[in-house]
Amino acid sequence: xxxxxxxxxxxxxxxxxxxxxxxxxxxxxxxxxxxxxxxxxxxxxxxxxxxxxxxxxxxxxxxxxxxxxxxxxxxxxxxxxxxxxxxxxxxxxxxxxxxxxxxxxxxxxxxxxxxxxxxxxxxxxxxxxxxxxxxxxxxxxxxxxxxxxxxxxxxxxxxxxxxxxxxxxxxxxxxxxxxxxxxxxxxxxxxxxxxxxxxxxxxxxxxxxxxxxxxxxxxxxxxxxxxxxxxxxxxxxxxxxxxxxxxxxxxxxxxxxxxxxxxxxxxxxxxxxxxxxxxxxxxxxxxxxxxxxxxxxxxxxxxxxxxxxxxxxxxxxxxxxxxxx
Amino acid sequence: xxxxxxxxxxxxxxxxxxxxxxxxxxxxxxxxxxxxxxxxxxxxxxxxxxxxxxxxxxxxxxxxxxxxxxxxxxxxxxxxxxxxxxxxxxxxxxxxxxxxxxxxxxxxxxxxxxxxxxxxxxxxxxxxxxxxxxxxxxxxxxxxxxxxxxxxxxxxxxxxxxxxxxxxxxxxxxxxxxxxxxxxxxxxxxxxxxxxxxxxxxxxxxxxxxxxxxxxxxxxxxxxxxxxxxxxxxxxxxxxxxxxxxxxxxxxxxxxxxxxxxxxxxxxxxxxxxxxxxxxxxxxxxxxxxxxxxxxxxxxxxxxxxxxxxxxxx
Amino acid sequence: xxxxxxxxxxxxxxxxxxxxxxxxxxxxxxxxxxxxxxxxxxxxxxxxxxxxxxxxxxxxxxxxxxxxxxxxxxxxxxxxxxxxxxxxxxxxxxxxxxxxxxxxxxxxxxxxxxxxxxxxxxxxxxxxxxxxxxxxxxxxxxxxxxxxxxxxxxxxxxxxxxxxxxxxxxxxxxxxxxxxxxxxxxxxxxxxxxxxxxxxxxxxxxxxxxxxxxxxxxxxxxxxxxxxxxxxxxxxxxxxxxxxxxxxxxxxxxxxxxxxxxxxxxxxxxxxxxxxxxxxxxxx
Numbered sequence: 002x003x004x005x006x007x008x009x010x011x012x013x014x015x016x017x018x019x020x021x022x023x024x025x026x027x028x029x030x031x032x033x034x035x036x037x038x039x040x041x042x043x044x045x046x047x048x049x050x051x052x053x054x055x056x057x058x059x060x061x062x063x064x065x066x067x068x069x070x071x072x073x074x075x076x077x078x079x080x081x082x083x084x085x086x087x088x089x090x091x092x093x094x095x096x097x098x099x100x101x102x103x104x105x106x107x108x109x110x111x112x113x114x115x116x117x118x119x120x121x122x123x124x125x126x127x128x129x130x131x132x133x134x135x136x137x138x139x140x141x142x143x144x145x146x147x148x149x150x151x152x153x154x155x156x157x158x159x160x161x162x163x164x165x166x167x168x169x170x171x172x173x174x175x176x177x178x179x180x181x182x183x184x185x186x187x188x189x190x191x192x193x194x195x196x197x198x199x200x201x202x203x204x205x206x207x208x209x210x211x212x213x214x215x216x217x218x219x220x221x222x223x224x225x226x227x228x229x230x231x232x233x234x235x236x237x238x239x240x241x242x243x244x245x246x247x248x249x250x251x252x253x254x255x256x257x258x259x260x261x262x263x264x265x266x267x268x269x270x271x272x273x274x275x276x277x278x279x280x281x282x283x284x285x286x287x288x289x290x291x292x293x294x295x296x297x298x299x300x301x302x303x304x305x306x307x308x309x310x311x312x313x314x315x316x317x318x319x320x321x322x323x324x325x326x
Numbered sequence: 327x328x329x330x331x332x333x334x335x336x337x338x339x340x341x342x343x344x345x346x347x348x349x350x351x352x353x354x355x356x357x358x359x360x361x362x363x364x365x366x367x368x369x370x371x372x373x374x375x376x377x378x379x380x381x382x383x384x385x386x387x388x389x390x391x392x393x394x395x396x397x398x399x400x401x402x403x404x405x406x407x408x409x410x411x412x413x414x415x416x417x418x419x420x421x422x423x424x425x426x427x428x429x430x431x432x433x434x435x436x437x438x439x440x441x442x443x444x445x446x447x448x449x450x451x452x453x454x455x456x457x458x459x460x461x462x463x464x465x466x467x468x469x470x471x472x473x474x475x476x477x478x479x480x481x482x483x484x485x486x487x488x489x490x491x492x493x494x495x496x497x498x499x500x501x502x503x504x505x506x507x508x509x510x511x512x513x514x515x516x517x518x519x520x521x522x523x524x525x526x527x528x529x530x531x532x533x534x535x536x537x538x539x540x541x542x543x544x545x546x547x548x549x550x551x552x553x554x555x556x557x558x559x560x561x562x563x564x565x566x567x568x569x570x571x572x573x574x575x576x577x578x579x580x581x582x583x584x585x586x587x588x589x590x591x592x593x594x595x596x597x598x599x600x601x602x603x604x605x606x607x608x609x610x611x612x613x614x615x616x617x618x619x620x621x622x623x624x625x626x627x628x629x630x631x632x633x634x635x636x637x638x639x640x
Numbered sequence: 641x642x643x644x645x646x647x648x649x650x651x652x653x654x655x656x657x658x659x660x661x662x663x664x665x666x667x668x669x670x671x672x673x674x675x676x677x678x679x680x681x682x683x684x685x686x687x688x689x690x691x692x693x694x695x696x697x698x699x700x701x702x703x704x705x706x707x708x709x710x711x712x713x714x715x716x717x718x719x720x721x722x723x724x725x726x727x728x729x730x731x732x733x734x735x736x737x738x739x740x741x742x743x744x745x746x747x748x749x750x751x752x753x754x755x756x757x758x759x760x761x762x763x764x765x766x767x768x769x770x771x772x773x774x775x776x777x778x779x780x781x782x783x784x785x786x787x788x789x790x791x792x793x794x795x796x797x798x799x800x801x802x803x804x805x806x807x808x809x810x811x812x813x814x815x816x817x818x819x820x821x822x823x824x825x826x827x828x829x830x831x832x833x834x835x836x837x838x839x840x841x842x843x844x845x846x847x848x849x850x851x852x853x854x855x856x857x858x859x860x861x862x863x864x865x866x867x868x869x870x871x872x873x874x875x876x877x878x879x880x881x882x883x884x885x886x887x888x889x890x891x892x893x894x895x896x897x898x899x900x901x902x903x904x905x906x907x908x909x910x911x912x913x914x915x916x917x918x919x920x921x922x923x924x
Contacts, residue, residue: 041506042477155594156374185373186533187591190577194590212506215536215579242581256511258540259582264518266511266540272476386820408822416820424813428644428835434814438821487817 003206004030004053004091004174007067011045011052011230014060018277022048023063023230024284025302027310030174035200035207037221037238039214041253043273045230046210050176054087071173089119092167096179098159102151108135109147112166119170134165137202139195157188161195168199175200176208181216193220214257218242223308226250229273229284234311246320247311248289255325267325283314290325291315328400329495329527330362330385335394337380337551341599352598354380356551357394359625362495367521367528369542369559371535371574375595376548378531382499385529386416398495412442415488419500421480425472432468435487442491457486460523461516478509485516489524496520497529502537514541535578539563547571550598550606556631565639567632569611605635613638644838651915658911664904672721679714683871686710692887704889706879712889715871716897722872723853723901726787730852731845733791738798739841743829745799746806757803760796768793772855776864783856783872786865790855794848801844805837839916846909850902857898873898 011023023045030036038046052063053075068075070091075083095101103111112131116122122130128147135143138161151159160180167175177196181189193216200207211217217224217238224241226234226249234247245251255267271288274280283289283296295314304310305317313320335358340349355377362368370378383389384396387403396403401410418424425434435457436450445453455465461482472480481501488496498517502510514537521528532538538545538559545562547555547570555568566572576589593610602608604619611618613636623633652659671678680702687701687709695704695712703713745756763771768790775789776782809815810833818828859865860874868875873894880890 041508157594185595186535186574187373187577188594190590191592213579214507215581218581219579253507254581256507257581258511258514258536262540265515268511268515269508388816388819411822414820416817418813418817420813424817426814426832426836437818437823441821441823441827484817 002029002069003032003071004028004208005067005069006049006053006065009049009052009063009065009068011048011057011061011063013058014062015277020277021230021280022061022276023052026065026232027302028225028232030206030208032173032206033200033204034223035209035221037217037224038208038210038227039212039217039224039253040227041212041273043229044227046227047178048230049227050093050178050208050210054091054093054176055083056087089170090172091174091176092170092172093176093178094160094163094167094180096182098156098163098180099151101163102159104151107148107150108154108162112162112169115166115169130169131165134169135162137168137199138162138165139191140165155188156184157191160184160188160192164192164195164199168203168205171203172205174206174208176210178210179212180209182211182213189216196220214242214253226253229280230276231284231312233285233313236309236311240309244321246309246317247285247313248291248320248325249285250311251325252288283312291320328361329364329398330360330529331395331397331400332358332360333395333397334359335381335384335396336392337377337384337389338392350599353551353601354598355384355391358551358553360546360553360556362527362529363544364527365521365525366543367530367541369538369545370529370531370548371533371538371545372548373533373574373595375550375598377551378548379499380551381548382416382497382529382531385495385497386414387411408442412438412491413493414495414497415491415493416497416499417481417484417488417501420504421477421484422472422504424484425480427472430469430471431475431483434472435468435483435490438487438491453490454486457490458483460489460520461486462512476509477505478512481505481509481513482516485513485520489520492524493526495527495529497531499531500533501530503532503534510537517541535563535574536581547574550595550601552606552633553625553631554607554633567637567639568607568634569613569636569638570607572638573610605633648842648912648915652911655911655914657907658914661904661906661908661911664900665908668720668724668901668904671717672724675717675721679711679717681711681714683710683715683718684869685714692883692890694887695889695893703893704887706876706890707883707887712893715876716873716893718871719873719876719894719897720901722783722866722870723857723898726783726790726856727849727852727905729787730791730794730856731848733788734794734848735798735841735845737791738795739802739834741795742799742802742804743806743834746803747810747825747829747833749807753803756799760799763793764796768855769858772859773862773864776859781864781867783860783866783870786856786859787852789859790852793855794851797844797848798841801840802837805840806833809833809836843909843913843916846905846912850905850909853898853905854902 006026006028009023009026013020013022026049038049040046051057065076070086109131112134113127116127116130131147132143135146140146140158140161181192184192196207199205209217209221221238223235224238225232226247228249234241234250241250242254245254252269256269258266269288274284274287282298286292286296293314299314301314302310302312303317335355337355339352339354341352342349372378380389384391398414432451432454435454439445439450439453454468458465458468463479463482475483502513505513517528520526530542542559545557545559546553547568549570555562555566555571562571563575566575573591577591591610596602596609604621605623608614608618615636617635623635625631625633652662687705690698690701690705691709692707693701693705695702701711705711741756741760745753771793772789775792776785779785779788815828815832818832856865857874860872861878863878866872866875876894877891883890
């Protein structure tokens with residue numbers, strides 16, 4: 002187990018209220034595995050990764066029973082050690098590649114910055130390593146690209162440069178936060194193929210965050226579905242798509258147009274609850290067609306197998322019978 | 327009946343590359359031929375640089391064609407009167423920037439009425455209430471500002487604004503791309519219902535193939551400013567003719583076909599300033615031959631329309 | 641528009657320094673409005689028996705008198721009227737011309753933009769005081785002409801800010817939406833774009849106010865602005881030049897007034913800029 006998160010809770014302390022952004026997040030990542038975190042905007046998927054990487058704003062406070070990387074407790078080690086793990090052993094790539102690269106620096110300078118930080122190499126050795134990295138991520142004629150600025154590259158190329166930067170220090174875990182959102186479909190396929198090949202070559206473990214369930218279903222071994230700061234379901238990718246248990250997962254899958262869709266697409270009525278209110282019980286309750294009275298107070302996490310759990314007061318058998326209305 | 331007819335539509339932008347260099351020609355659209363039929367939903371699919379936004383701008387009258395003809399209801403777009411121009415309306419991709427943040431939403435929706443009718447404020451408010459009702463929003467909210475609404479609600483407001491003058495053609499420029507999946511389906515349902523109620527013809531621009539497959543009657547695939555394939559939805563997805571269409575379909579992850587092997591197509595879209603000679607797709611096509619680099623393919627206009635020297639699935 | 645201004649006030653209250661600036665300005669406005677009531681004497685009244693009295697000595701003249709026997713306190717109070725009026729008219733003038741130029745240049749772009757911006761560049765290429773002196777030399781000395789000169793000199797800052805904001809807003813879809821309704825250009829510029837440019841304009845107006853007061857006082861100091869016997873703070877500074885060692889209060893008191901008013905507008909402007917700058921918001 003390379004990454005273990007148990008009972009992660011995160012709050013934002015604003016002047017007049019506290020926002021309970023993440024509640025009881027449990028996540029595990031094995032070596033060489035790819036897990037996906039799915040959910041809509043505001044569900045907390047990016048926040049989870051930011052909490053792991055210690056990249057939160059000042060008014061955020063979080064706690065966890067376990068936040069272990071390679072059996073090291075990230076909450077108990079020194080600041081320097083955490084700083085060296087997050088960014089080098091665990092690295093991250095972000096959504097908008099054009100905006101994530103510094104527009105005023107050349108590609109070479111930006112990748113150099115990272116290499117100088119970890120490894121003590123001479124200037125020539127660095128240049129060789131950079132060309133190696135750029136070739137690894139599939140950039141043609143890397144020597145010509147060294148002195149290019151980000152605005153001269155396309156979206157797909159910028160994302161490749163970001164990936165090169167992320168793998169430059171041989172990380173063990175790569176967090177990819179919506180890396181292909183906003184890219185063309187054919188480029189998306191290239192980037193996904195690249196990530197898969199890098200995973201095999203470098204024995205990476207990947208956390209893939211996306212709102213696009215179809216990408217996750219094809220790319221990940223296991224998928225976590227998040228809603229309003231909680232994990233509502235986790236299962237193997239194929240199982241989750243073909244046999245969703247939690248009503249939110251069912252609803253989400255029903256809304257995606259597919260060959261079985263009728264003339265009117267189903268939708269999930271209502272809106273996400275205000276996380277500033279102290280929410281007890283199930284956060285999906287007000288939009289759930291199967292809600293019972295007990296849902297107001299409880300929502301229990303039911304672990305029905307090694308790789309499957311879901312957060313609902315109804316039993317798996319009860320939920321299996323119901324399709325999304 | 328042809329509501330919209332495009333003939334040899336070309337749009338060229340002059341790009342200056344420096345003080346001492348002559349301006350280069352950027353062919354955003356190159357000899358487009360297209361007919362859009364009444365009450366159909368036409369999907370336009372393509373990646374960045376294919377020209378779909380330029381096409382939408384030309385249909386809306388925001389840009390003028392460099393050459394070729396654009397006819398709406400048989401009338402050339404340049405000769406349209408103000409009343410005729412408002413028959414075509416558009417809804418935009420980003421719900422957050424498509425509404426003026428400093429105006430109350432009733433004023434935003436009533437803007438077309440202020441410009442084209444002589445109705446008083448109260449009469450406008452009545453029409454706005456009707457429009458809000460049609461798009462599924464509570465008319466009591468008309469005195470609020472846009473930032474008080476969610477993304478899905480803002481998109482509904484944008485739709486209310488577009489339909490208030492009873493247009494005949496509605497161009498939807500990626501209307502659900504910026505919305506969550508659960509909201510997306512609501513907006514798609516709304517558009518379908520409005521199409522029936524208001525007798526609309528829809529032009530649906532999107533990059534999301536699963537949405538296009540569900541929503542559109544016919545699909546046009548664009549690449550580097552040209553139409554490479556145009557056919558009925560079912561036929562396009564079941565047996566694509568053009569290699570680029572096939573590449574798009576192969577690259578798209580399918581939710582229910584998890585064993586589907588991604589076919590990755592190499593290379594990037596060439597710069598429109600640097601078009602390849604012959605067929606545009608030659609730099610990335612698996613099936614290319616010598617013929618493809620010599621001459622651009624003719625458009626085959628039998629039952630389906632496609633432009634390829636070696637079409638697939640025949 | 642109501643939510644806009646109440647929001648600004650709420651945010652300002654959080655920034656103690658900026659709020660202090662606002663309070664000071666408000667105090668000056670009250671003093672200026674109530675000048676005839678609170679000033680102990682007429683600012684032009686001469687008291688030949690009480691020449692150059694130091695402050696806090698004579699109960700009748702709290703802040704002393706100048707070399708002509710005029711009460712300094714009354715002159716300062718009436719001077720605040722002139723300074724506020726000067727600032728207001730300068731800002732109004734530069735804002736209106738700057739706004740029109742900036743909006744038109746930003747909206748139409750192309751040749752229109754080039755031509756208008758060249759005029760603005762010409763105005764900017766001359767040092768502001770020199771330009772103001774030049775204008776006053778043509779129009780003749782006097783407070784009103786000084787205001788016009790300073791107003792002209794401040795046009796470029798507004799023009800460039802409005803032009804930049806216009807160019808950003810023009811690309812947004814709500815402007816495109818208006819264009820699709822065949823809205824006239826004028827309507828789009830003033831109805832759609834202008835309300836969204838207000839943030840930077842308000843910030844610049846605050847700074848322009850203080851610049852206006854300072855520049856007009858400088859012109860007054862040079863004898864090119866307000867003329868005697870007006871109780872303008874700049875003239876008071878000029879008249880007191882030879883008394884620096886013998887009667888320093890004649891220089892320091894009007895100087896302090898100018899300083900206070902200018903600083904207040906500047907810190908208010910800083911506070912407003914922090915409110916409107918989205919990047920500072922995120923850091924908080």
